[in-house]
Amino acid sequence: MADPANDFAHFGISVMEKDKLVGEVVRFMLFKTHQNSGCPVKREELTQLVTKTYHQRNLPAYVINEAKNKLSSIFGYEMRELQRILPSSKSNARFSQSNVADSKSYILVSQLEPQVYEKYVVDVNAAHLSGFTFVIISIVYLAGGKITEEVLWSQMRRMGLSEDEGKHPVLGNIKQTLELLVLQRYLQKDKVNGPEGTTIYYELAERALDEPINKKIKEYVAQIVKKDNIS
Amino acid sequence: MGGKRVTNKRQRDAAADQLRTVKRERVAAAEGADEAESPQKQDPASRRFIRSEFFKLKTLISEKKDDLMNTDSDKFDSILNEFHKLHDQVQKPREQVADAEALLELTNSLVMSVRSMVNDNITPAEFVGCLIKEYGQPSIQDPECNSIDWKKLGLAVSPMFMKVQGCCTMLGPMERELKQRKIGVQRQRTKPTSERARPQEVVQPQEKERSDTDQNMKVMFDILAKMRRVQLECLILNRTSFAQTVENLFSLSFLVKDGRAQITVDENRIHYVLPRNAPSGDSLRAKEATFTHFMFRLDFQDWKLMKDMVPEGKELMPHRTQFCTVVGSQPQMGSDDGSPHPLTVTPIRKFSRNRGLVVQEEGVVEESPECDDEKSSRAAAIRTCKRKLT
Numbered sequence: 001m002a003d004p005a006n007d008f009a010h011f012g013i014s015v016m017e018k019d020k021l022v023g024e025v026v027r028f029m030l031f032k033t034h035q036n037s038g039c040p041v042k043r044e045e046l047t048q049l050v051t052k053t054y055h056q057r058n059l060p061a062y063v064i065n066e067a068k069n070k071l072s073s074i075f076g077y078e079m080r081e082l083q084r085i086l087p088s089s090k091s092n093a094r095f096s097q098s099n100v101a102d103s104k105s106y107i108l109v110s111q112l113e114p115q116v117y118e119k120y121v122v123d124v125n126a127a128h129l130s131g132f133t134f135v136i137i138s139i140v141y142l143a144g145g146k147i148t149e150e151v152l153w154s155q156m157r158r159m160g161l162s163e164d165e166g167k168h169p170v171l172g173n174i175k176q177t178l179e180l181l182v183l184q185r186y187l188q189k190d191k192v193n194g195p196e197g198t199t200i201y202y203e204l205a206e207r208a209l210d211e212p213i214n215k216k217i218k219e220y221v222a223q224i225v226k227k228d229n230i231s
Numbered sequence: 232m233g234g235k236r237v238t239n240k241r242q243r244d245a246a247a248d249q250l251r252t253v254k255r256e257r258v259a260a261a262e263g264a265d266e267a268e269s270p271q272k273q274d275p276a277s278r279r280f281i282r283s284e285f286f287k288l289k290t291l292i293s294e295k296k297d298d299l300m301n302t303d304s305d306k307f308d309s310i311l312n313e314f315h316k317l318h319d320q321v322q323k324p325r326e327q328v329a330d331a332e333a334l335l336e337l338t339n340s341l342v343m344s345v346r347s348m349v350n351d352n353i354t355p356a357e358f359v360g361c362l363i364k365e366y367g368q369p370s371i372q373d374p375e376c377n378s379i380d381w382k383k384l385g386l387a388v389s390p391m392f393m394k395v396q397g398c399c400t401m402l403g404p405m406e407r408e409l410k411q412r413k414i415g416v417q418r419q420r421t422k423p424t425s426e427r428a429r430p431q432e433v434v435q436p437q438e439k440e441r442s443d444t445d446q447n448m449k450v451m452f453d454i455l456a457k458m459r460r461v462q463l464e465c466l467i468l469n470r471t472s473f474a475q476t477v478e479n480l481f482s483l484s485f486l487v488k489d490g491r492a493q494i495t496v497d498e499n500r501i502h503y504v505l506p507r508n509a510p511s512g513d514s515l516r517a518k519e520a521t522f523t524h525f526m527f528r529l530d531f532q533d534w535k536l537m538k539d540m541v542p543e544g545k546e547l548m549p550h551r552t553q554f555c556t557v558v559g560s561q562p563q564m565g566s567d568d569g570s571p572h573p574l575t576v577t578p579i580r581k582f583s584r585n586r587g588l589v590v591q592e593e594g595v596v597e598e599s600p601e602c603d604d605e606k607s608s609r610a611a612a613i614r615t616c617k618r619k620l621t
Binding site for chain 1: 290293339353354355356357358359360361362363365378379381382383384385386387388389390391392393394395397398399
């Protein structure tokens with residue numbers, strides 16, 4: 001690891017200034033993650049924390065990397081970068097127009113071993129949301145990564161989840177809970193204009209397509225189906 | 232299961248072979264087009280027919296998406312045959328574009344079919360059925376409807392997400408910017424002191440404010456009437472609220488201005504507050520009695536010092552959590568006001584005592600004609616205030 005003082009001397013700021021900027025980014029990530037229920041934080045927002053006072057080129061990237069190191073060493077969190085993906089029907093048309101900088105965002109993921117996480121860290125009061133997230137992602141995954149809203153709701157109704165119902169005793173308003181998965185970038189909605197009018201599709205988004213989660217979906221789905229076949 | 236898988240694989244291989252065949256035929260067609268010196272020109276009606284046929288195929292692919300994704304269906308083969316027939320008639324770029332778009336739609340369907348096959352042919356419906364068996368429970372709301380034990384399922388799959396809670400803070404939402412406290416010169420922390428000054432103008436307070444202040448004044452005067460002589464800090468301090476301390480000071484300033492309270496300082500520089508009867512209008516007009524105001528410096532730091540100075544539980548004014556009804560002492564005050572004998576005595580005593588205190592504390596400039604005008608306006612203001620009080 002290079003000497004931080006020398007690295008930031010290249011930008012003309014002191015170690016104290018560097019620590020202040022890194023602290024602001026770390027603080028922003030932690031508070032924003034809690035406030036937005038785990039929605040990704042845009043890279044642009046982190047960059048503005050630096051550029052509102054300092055205008056050196058590449059300084060925001062340096063500060064963000066330092067913040068990653070701090071979050072990992074102090075909190076045991078991985079500040080993972082997500083590259084926003086577009087719905088399949090729009091991926092060709094909009095590719096030339098999309099701005100790479102606008103499509104990057106960050107989430108915090110625990111770096112503990114899954115066994116340790118399950119034993120000490122799992123938040124019992126929020127576990128139901130994890131269950132809901134897993135089920136919805138699995139249904140869309142088994143449908144080939146893309147499913148119509150109609151088909152998705154028909155499967156949800158089999159589990160007692162209804163869009164008309166005022167409040168689910170555990171999950172609350174199901175429409176809003178489903179919308180939360182879209183905001184958290186597990187799912188994305190896509191409106192397709194076809195011969196029969198507008199159809200809404202749900203597709204897997206970048207967090208669900210992330211390698212660790214994608215792999216575990218397969219394991220858990222196979223586990224559930226296999227267990228049922230045995231019994 | 233094994234046989235089914237072999238069948239699926241064979242079908243996929245056949246599809247791939249057909250796709251390659253289509254490519255080869257397309258290349259051959261291109262060569263043929265190059266070789267032809269004078270190609271036969273198609274009429275617009277035929278070209279329009281070819282494009283509409285491709286559009287129909289595209290629509291059919293969308294409509295029969297479920298059938299196409301079902302590996303047992305022969306829809307894929309039949310649609311591919313239709314492609315072969317139409318493709319032979321394509322010569323112009325517009326028809327080539329329609330051909331390519333329709334084929335893209337078919338390819339996407341094939342990709343989704345292959346992708347879903349990766350899961351050992353598990354369908355969402357099967358998965359949900361297994362979920363209900365594994366984690367199902369009767370729903371409280373509707374016994375006939377199934378429900379999932381979401382917490383149990385969530386605990387089982389939480390390590391999959393490794394979610395991070397983040398931190399919350401007492402400072403409030405992220406959007407609200409924390410106001411920076413202005414860095415000022417360090418103020419000198421001194422004991423609360425009082426000095427006398429005559430403002431040029433007395434501003435009339437708002438009706439509602441006066442009403443609340445009047446109520447507070449009554450409470451304060453009752454305390455003074457009961458205890459006769461109290462220390463200033465004990466009277467105005469509210470240990471739990473700086474704001475109410477300021478309100479108490481405000482009430483005291485009105486009592487002093489009305490002549491119903493007096494502030495004295497003993498040899499130890501400790502301030503005391505004593506109750507007094509208000510002078511009559513005649514006394515004011517005859518210049519036998521004068522009104523004074525005081526200027527009092529009190530900020531948050533002084534309030535903290537005051538809390539240290541006053542022993543616990545020695546505060547006199549009640550904490551105002553809500554508007555409290557006060558037992559009226561009007562009859563007593565009325566009798567006091569109505570009695571002529573004390574009025575004849577009080578002004579003289581008050582006058583001489585005030586003059587003595589003033590002389591002892593600080594030099595006061597002799598009254599001038601301007602002061603006379605000021606006193607007249609103040610008397611009028613007090614009369615207005617009393618009228619409103621009634």
